[in-house]
Amino acid sequence: AQSVSQHNHHVILSEAASLELGCNYSYGGTVNLFWYVQYPGQHLQLLLKYFSGDPLVKGIKGFEAEFIKSKFSFNLRKPSVQWSDTAEYFCAVNGDSNYQLIWGAGTKLIIKP
């Protein structure tokens, strides 16, 4: 069965620090990969996605993620975080289904002003 692992449940950073959130998945075939974000009091929304092509994917608000197939990873990065990046971040994978995404447990990111 497919699974997604997010290594850190809570991350606390100061403004301007660099961010990397880990995501590993277990599935041997072709995958579609997603990062979603949930800002406080708001609905989950798509941050970025990878389907094929360039493994370095750029999303909204300066975020990017790199798909490393050999490591089964899709880590999220941002060079300089802002207080407004405080949110919960979810990694999700679709491998063999036209419908279902498999979700990680989420990482709560707190940015100290």
Place this chain on the structure above:
Amino acid sequence: DVKVTQSSRYLVKRTGEKVFLECVQDMDHENMFWYRQDPGLGLRLIYFSYDVKMKEKGDIPEGYSVSREKKERFSLILESASTNQTSMYLCASSLRGDLLNTEAFFGQGTRLTVV
């Protein structure tokens, strides 16, 4: 802009009550989903539907049922609410088709408390 609307943001129900959570989407999406979100567990799929009157069990369907009589509306039913069903419930929709269309759009969530 895709809109997924859940009927309630907060609900408080008593143990044993029958509870209905409603979700409506306005983008003519074929797929609709109900998840529950619990701290440290991420999103767990309860049920999904890929067409009117069609439904499939997700990972945790026990204690729940669903109804999809119209394409835009997907209802989650707790037949007899229990305290372990206290959670945040999220509705989502997506286009059907090839794998490129599996991006999901979410509602605001319903925080259900069963007392």
